[in-house]
Amino acid sequence: MKPPKNRRVFVVGYGAATPLGKTFEQTWQRAVRAEAGFRKITRCQTDSRSNIVGEIPDWDPLTLDFMDRKEACNWNADYVFLTMAVCKEALMNAGLVIDQATGPRTACLIGSALNGTDSFRIAMDNYVNRGPLKVSPYLLPNLCANLPAGKAGMLLGFTGPIFSPQGACASGNHAIGIGARMIRDGDCDFVLAGGVDTCLIPEIIQGFSNMLATIKVGPTDRAYNDPSQASRPFSLDRKGFVLSEGACVLVLASEEMLSTCGLTPKAEVLGVGWTSDAYHFTLPNSETIIRAIHGAIEDAGIEPGDIQYVNAHGTSTVKGDTSEIECLRTVFGRHLPNIPVSSNKSQLGHTLGASAAIEAALGIEGMQQGLILPTVNHIPDPAFADVDVVPNTVRRHRYEFFLSNAFGFGGTNCCIVFKGV
DSSP states (O other): OOOOOOOOEEEEEEEEEBTTBSSHHHHHHHHTTTOOOOEEOOSSOOOOSOOEEBOOTTOOGGGSTTOOHHHHHHOOOHHHHHHHHHHHHHHHHHTOOOSTTTGGGEEEEEEOSSOSHHHHHHHHHHHHHHOGGGSOTTHHHHHOTTHHHHHHHHHHOOOSOEEOOOOGGGHHHHHHHHHHHHHHHTSOSEEEEEEEEOOOSHHHHHHHHHTTOBOOOOTTSTTSSOGGGSOOTTOTTOOOBOBBOEEEEEEEEEHHHHHHHTOOOOEEEEEEEEEEOSSOSSSOOHHHHHHHHHHHHHHHTOOGGGOOOEEOOOOSOHHHHHHHHHHHHHHHGGGGGGSOEEOTHHHHOBOGGGHHHHHHHHHHHHHHHTEEOOBOSOOOOGGGTTSOOOBSSOEEOOOSEEEEEEEETTTEEEEEEEEEO
C-alpha cells in the first residue's frame, strides 16, 4: 500500500433534518431559541406510554424535487430519500460541485443503527395479509445499509467509495472519523459523512420502551401536558431518552481542495478516538470510554485542558448520564468545572445513528458563531453540582477546541475533537 499523505481534513458544509426542522438552517434557528422538537407520535399508532417522540416536521418525500410516486412506492424505507435530500443540502451548503473532476474523488459514508425497518414492516404486513407475492422485490435493497449512500450517488453523481459504518448510536462519528482518515491517507478528496435513522414504527417504539431505555410519560410527569419537556439530560428527574428520527451529513475536504474548489472551511477534524467496551450490550464501561476520550485528545495533539466545550452524548438516562460525567471528571479533573458540557439531545431526542453527526454539525456552527446550545428542561441534580451543563438558555462563548462524544449499543465508542478555523 502507498504511504499516507498525512493531509489535514476540514468540514466545509453540512445538511440536516431533525425534529427541529427539515433543513439544517431550520434546525439551527429553533435550536438557538432553546426550543425542543417533541410531540405525541403521529407517524403511527402505538399503545406504548413511550409515545412522545421527535418527528421531522412536515417531512414528506413526495415534496422533494427529485421524487415521483413510483420511486416513493419502490423505495419505501424513509432513510433512503432522507439521505438523498440531506446529502444534496450538504453539498449546496458547502458549495461543492460534483463534476468529472470531483465526482470520482468523493466518497459517501452514511451510518444507521436500524436501517430499513419501516420497509420491512410494510413487507411483513403485505406477506401476512395479502400473500407472499405481494412482498416488494425492492425489499432487500431497501434493507441494505449502503443503499442510502448509493441512491445519493445516483442522484448527485459522485462515484467514490460508499458504505455504511455500523456503530449504532455512534455511527455518525464513526463515519466522520473513517472519512477523515480516508482523506488524510489520499483515498479520496471529499467525503459525505454522517448518519440517518427513521425508526418511528410501533415495534421499535415498544422495544425501546420494554428495555426501559425511553421515557414513559404518565399524568404526574411534567411532559404529560408539555411534551417538549420529555428529554432532560443531567436533570434530577431524567427518566430515559426520547426516540427521534433524523439525518445529518457533513462534507469533509482535504486542505488543498479548499483553494482548488473555492471552499470555505468551518472546522478541522483534529482528533479521533475509538474503542469498544467488551462489557455489556447497553451498560457503559467507564474504562474504555475514558480511553476513547483520551485517544481523541491525544490524536489531536493537544492536552485535556485545551478542550473548551464538550458536546456530550447525554441521552437523559439515569445510568448513562452519570457514567459520562464520571468519565469526564476522570479525563479533565480540575479543569472540568470550567468546561461547558451540554447535550443537544435535550432539544432533539435520540436520533440513534444520526445523533453524533447532528451534534457535530451543531457544535461546529456554534463554534463559528460563538455560541453554545443549552441543555434545556434542566432541573439541577446535586450529583452534578460541579459540572456546568449550560442550563436552559443559549450562551455566548468563544471556543477553539471542542470534544464530541458518541457511545452506542454493543459497547462502541467514538469521540472526535474539532478545531475552529
